[in-house]
Structure formats: C-alpha cells, structure tokens
Amino acid sequence: MATQNTTLLIIGGGPGGYVAAIRAGQLGIPTILIEGATPGGTCLNIGCIPSKALIHVANEFHALQAYAADSVLGIQAQAPVIDIARSVAWKDGIVKRLTGGVAALLKKHQVTVISGWARIVDGKTIDVEVPAVKGGRTQMQRIRCEHLVLATGSEPVELPFMPFGKQVITSTEALSPKKLPKRLAVVGGGYIGLELGTVYRKLGVDVDIIEAQSRILPSYDADLVKPVEIALRAMGVSIHTATRVLGLSEDGKGVRVQGTEGAQRIVAADQVLVAVGRRPRSRGFGLSTLMLDMEGLAVRIDDQCRTSMRNIWAIGDLTGEPMLAHRAMAQGEMVAEIIAGHTRRFVPASMPAVCFTDPEIACAGLSPEQAREAGLDVIEASFPFAANGRAMTLQSTDGFVRVVARHDNHLILGWQAVGRGVSELSAAFSQSIEMGACLEDVAGTIHAHPTLGEAVQEAALRALGRAVHI
Ligand code: FAD
Numbered sequence: 001m002a003t004q005n006t007t008l009l010i011i012g013g014g015p016g017g018y019v020a021a022i023r024a025g026q027l028g029i030p031t032i033l034i035e036g037a038t039p040g041g042t043c044l045n046i047g048c049i050p051s052k053a054l055i056h057v058a059n060e061f062h063a064l065q066a067y068a069a070d071s072v073l074g075i076q077a078q079a080p081v082i083d084i085a086r087s088v089a090w091k092d093g094i095v096k097r098l099t100g101g102v103a104a105l106l107k108k109h110q111v112t113v114i115s116g117w118a119r120i121v122d123g124k125t126i127d128v129e130v131p132a133v134k135g136g137r138t139q140m141q142r143i144r145c146e147h148l149v150l151a152t153g154s155e156p157v158e159l160p161f162m163p164f165g166k167q168v169i170t171s172t173e174a175l176s177p178k179k180l181p182k183r184l185a186v187v188g189g190g191y192i193g194l195e196l197g198t199v200y201r202k203l204g205v206d207v208d209i210i211e212a213q214s215r216i217l218p219s220y221d222a223d224l225v226k227p228v229e230i231a232l233r234a235m236g237v238s239i240h241t242a243t244r245v246l247g248l249s250e251d252g253k254g255v256r257v258q259g260t261e262g263a264q265r266i267v268a269a270d271q272v273l274v275a276v277g278r279r280p281r282s283r284g285f286g287l288s289t290l291m292l293d294m295e296g297l298a299v300r301i302d303d304q305c306r307t308s309m310r311n312i313w314a315i316g317d318l319t320g321e322p323m324l325a326h327r328a329m330a331q332g333e334m335v336a337e338i339i340a341g342h343t344r345r346f347v348p349a350s351m352p353a354v355c356f357t358d359p360e361i362a363c364a365g366l367s368p369e370q371a372r373e374a375g376l377d378v379i380e381a382s383f384p385f386a387a388n389g390r391a392m393t394l395q396s397t398d399g400f401v402r403v404v405a406r407h408d409n410h411l412i413l414g415w416q417a418v419g420r421g422v423s424e425l426s427a428a429f430s431q432s433i434e435m436g437a438c439l440e441d442v443a444g445t446i447h448a449h450p451t452l453g454e455a456v457q458e459a460a461l462r463a464l465g466r467a468v469h470i
C-alpha cells in the first residue's frame with residue numbers, strides 16, 4: 001500500500017474542510033484533503049447554494065404568476081409555464097461553477113486533494129480507498145499525519161417507520177426533481193421544510209407542512225415567525241402543527257398523521273419530504289476507534305475545536321448545532337491558524353442565522369427573551385417596514401427590524417428582522433455586535449436612502465426614544 005506523510009490531513013471537503021485546507025495552504029502547512037464525493041460538501045452541492053438557486057427560480061415564477069393574475073404595477077403578463085428540468089440544469093450549472101472554483105482554489109494553495117472515502121486507522125493514520133480509473137483496480141492509500149481535522153459534516157435524519165426511498169425523499173432529491181409532484185407533504189417545519197416547501201408551493205405544488213411542535217420554526221421567536229406563517233397560509237400552504245406523522249398510508253397515497261385531539265387522518269401526498277433535522281456524520285469511517293469524547297453523535301470540542309485527543313480537531317456539522325456553513329468555515333479557518341502557531345479561540349460575539357423563507361428571517365446575537373433569561377436588563381425597540389419608503393417601493397412592507405441593547409450602557413446585544421430581503425441586513429447586524437457597537441453608534445451612522453437598512457438605524461433611534469420616521 002502506498003504511504004504518504006503530511007503535516008495536516010483533513011477528512012471532508014465541505015465549507016469546514018475546504019476553508020481549513022485553503023487557509024492552511026496560505027500559511028504554508030503541507031496539507032492533504034480527502035473528499036469522498038465532490039469538493040464543496042453539503043453546502044455547495046446539496047444544501048445552501050442549490051436551495052437558494054431554486055428559491056430564486058420559484059420567486060421569479062411566482063412574480064410572473066402574480067402579474068398574470070393582477071397587474072397592480074401596470075405589468076401585464078401571460079401565465080408562466082415551468083420547465084423544471086431546465087431550472088434544475090441552471091441550478092446544477094451554478095453548483096458546478098462553485099465546486100470547480102473550490103477545486104481550483106485548493107490547487108492554487110497547493111493542497112493535495114485525494115478523491116475517496118477515508119477510514120481512520122488511528123489518530124495519525126488514515127486509509128483511503130481511491131476509486132479505480134478507467135477499468136483499473138481500486139487503490140488503497142495510507143496517509144500519516146501530525147494533525148487530523150475531522151470535517152465529515154452531517155446527514156439527514158430518517159424516520160425509522162418511513163425510510164427514504166422513491167416516495168419519501170430528503171432535501172437532496174427535493175433539490176433535483178425530475179418532475180414536480182402534484183401534492184407534497186413536508187414533515188418538519190424547520191429550515192429545510194419551510195425553504196423548500198415555499199419553493200414547491202410557488203411552483204404550483206399543493207404543499208402540506210406537518211410539524212410536531214406547536215408552531216413552525218420553533219427555534220425562532222414567535223413574533224418573527226408570525227409573518228412567515230401568514231404568508232405561507234396566504235400562498236395556500238396547509239400547516240399542521242402539534243401533529244405527529246405515523247407513517248405512509250396503506251394505499252401509499254398520503255401520510256397518516258395524528259394531532260393533539262388524538263384522531264388519525266390522512267394527508268394526501270404523491271411525495272413526502274422528510275426534513276426533521278440533520279445528524280453529525282460520525283459513523284462508518286472508524287471514528288469510534290479513537291474513543292473521542294462525544295455528545296450524542298457529535299464530537300465534543302473546546303473553544304479551539306480541539307477534541308479530547310491531542311492534535312485531532314473537529315469542525316462544522318460533525319460537532320453539532322448550530323449546523324451552519326458560516327460556522328463551519330470560521331472554525332476551519334481558525335484551526336488552520338492554530339496549527340500554524342497563531343493564538344485563536346472560537347468565541348464569536350454572535351452567530352448570525354438566516355431563514356430564506358418569504359419573508360426572510362435574520363437574527364444575530366440575543367433575542368429579548370434570551371437576554372432576559374441571561375439576567376440582563378435590556379431595552380428593545382422595533383421599526384416596522386410599513387414605515388420604510390424602500391420597503392413600499394419593493395411591495396414588501398410586512399415585517400420589522402428589532403434591536404436589543406443593554407439598558408445601562410446601550411451596548412447592542414442582538415438584532416432580529418423579518419421581511420423581504422432582510423438576509424442582506426445580517427452583515428450589519430453581525431458587524432455591529434462583533435465591533436461592540438452601542439445604539440448611539442448605529443443611530444449616528446448615516447444610512448443611504450432609500451434602503452431597507454434605514455430600518456436598522458431607525459430601530460436604534462427608537463430604542464433611544466428618538467425615531468424620526470414613526
Ligand atoms: P459538509 O458540508 O456536510 O461536508 C462534509 C464533507 O465530508 C462532504 O462533502 C462529505 O462527502 C465528506 N465526507 C464525509 N465523510 C467522509 C469520509 N469518510 N471520507 C471522505 N469524505 C467524507 N447552512 C447555512 O449556513 N445557510 C444555508 O442557507 C443553508 N442551507 C442549507 C440547505 C440545505 C438543503 C441543507 C441540507 C443544509 C443547509 N445548510 C445551510 C447547512 C450547511 O450546508 C452545513 O452547515 C454545512 O455544509 C456544514 O459544513 P461541513 O463542512 O461541516 O460539512
């Protein structure tokens with residue numbers, strides 16, 4: 001068996017692993033990255049990017065449908081027709097460009113990429129099964145390393161009584177439909193269920209969302225979720241909260257569900273998207289041989305992403321919640337720098353989160369409730385988009401921006417927003433918190449007019465008791 005030595009070996013080329021590799025390359029660390037599928041991981045191939053591409057397709061289609069039905073803007077359009085195969089091909093083109101770009105960046109930074117599935121032998125030895133090229137035989141390679149970064153990501157949770165198959169699908173299949181179903185049941189009203197449920201509904205599919213908790217998006221506060229729920233219902237999505245899924249119906253034409261009232265009923269569906277969460281990918285590649293400290297299926301890490309074994313690091317979804325691409329990237333960058341001898345810790349002042357529903361939700365830092373639970377005396381203030389000129393010109397006056405700040409010194413602790421396009425406000429939210437801004441800093445910053453960002457300034461002004469436009 002061929003053996004190679006390296007300083008740093010990374011298993012997994014998702015946003016955690018590839019960013020760690022590129023940064024390590026920049027820092028001159030000899031690095032090997034092993035990826036079993038395509039560089040870019042879940043995020044670029046079957047997650048963040050393809051979902052946002054389809055959201056764009058659905059938004060454009062939906063807007064045309066609206067113009068065809070009612071030309072309040074003076075635009076008259078014919079009812080549009082969707083060619084989903086072309087939409088998927090366009091989405092695939094974006095994915096290909098981005099994953100190709102990642103491969104090129106890895107090469108530029110002299111990272112050796114090995115395509116194959118890694119298997120852990122011990123903390124410093126990894127075997128890779130490299131697929132055969134053109135009729136040749138599968139090759140085994142052994143790599144010895146000084147540092148091992150585990151970045152194997154996550155996989156969708158399966159419901160044991162409703163295994164994935166032709167009719168019961170994950171987000172991966174939902175992102176590449178060959179044709180659209182007539183009726184889609186979505187199990188799970190979280191990020192994936194709502195983002196993709198909205199796509200399918202806007203493309204004309206009848207969508208039912210079945211959520212076990214008493215409300216959709218239970219991880220966000222109720223005020224933020226309310227406009228999303230109203231919009232979903234207005235679009236014609238049926239939402240079943242506090243409802244358990246029991247399995248496929250006997251005739252296979254729907255799912256059996258049970259609400260709190262106890263009676264069972266059938267929700268008709270040609271296809272069922274199960275989106276009840278993702279779990280760390282910590283099984284099937286010899287991780288257990290290392291006997292690392294775990295938290296369930298997640299690898300336990302400290303604030304430098306060190307595991308319980310020296311020189312073994314873990315980043316991204318493998319380390320549990322929040323399973324977000326920007327967290328994985330930030331951890332990957334940090335670990336490369338620590339290995340290069342820099343002093344770093346992973347203590348972000350906030351971890352922004354965006355839900356790309358319509359309207360979108362964007363948050364950074366503490367909600368008013370979280371701040372109070374932490375024993376802080378806070379002030380909070382909201383500014384509604386109904387009072388923002390730009391929002392009116394975009395026909396998107398639903399929603400608001402809210403700020404949370406300490407009462408004593410006005411230090412900003414958190415931002416929340418719901419509204420069309422608020423994902424782009426998340427940069428301002430995170431920057432102000434990371435830079436330790438006070439309400440006066442944001443209130444005293446000139447914000448370009450007319451923009452949705454003015455609502456950010458106005459929320460800060462309102463918290464100081466001097467909002468101008470309300
Ligand atoms: P991954 O991206 O999962 O990458 C892990 C890689 O490791 C994979 O490529 C896998 O093939 C490889 N691998 C695993 N085991 C081995 C092995 N033994 N040998 C070799 N290779 C291996 N997050 C956001 O922040 N914003 C979003 O908008 C967003 N949208 C999403 C939409 C969907 C539909 C999904 C499913 C997820 C979304 N996420 C989003 C979450 C985001 O994709 C993940 O948080 C992110 O990809 C995690 O990065 P990672 O590097 O930890 O793991």
Ligand code: NAD
Nearest residue numbers: 188189190191192193210211212275276277278323354355
């Ligand atoms: P999620 O945790 O966001 O939502 C899962 C939902 O399913 C929850 O509301 C939960 O209460 C519900 N649920 C659980 N078991 C159920 C059951 N048996 N029946 C009915 N409902 C049930 O998970 P997800 O939507 O699968 O997404 C996985 C992860 O991917 C997210 O946690 C997030 O980290 C990431 N993601 C992020 C984005 C983004 O940042 N915009 C988008 C998509 C995915």
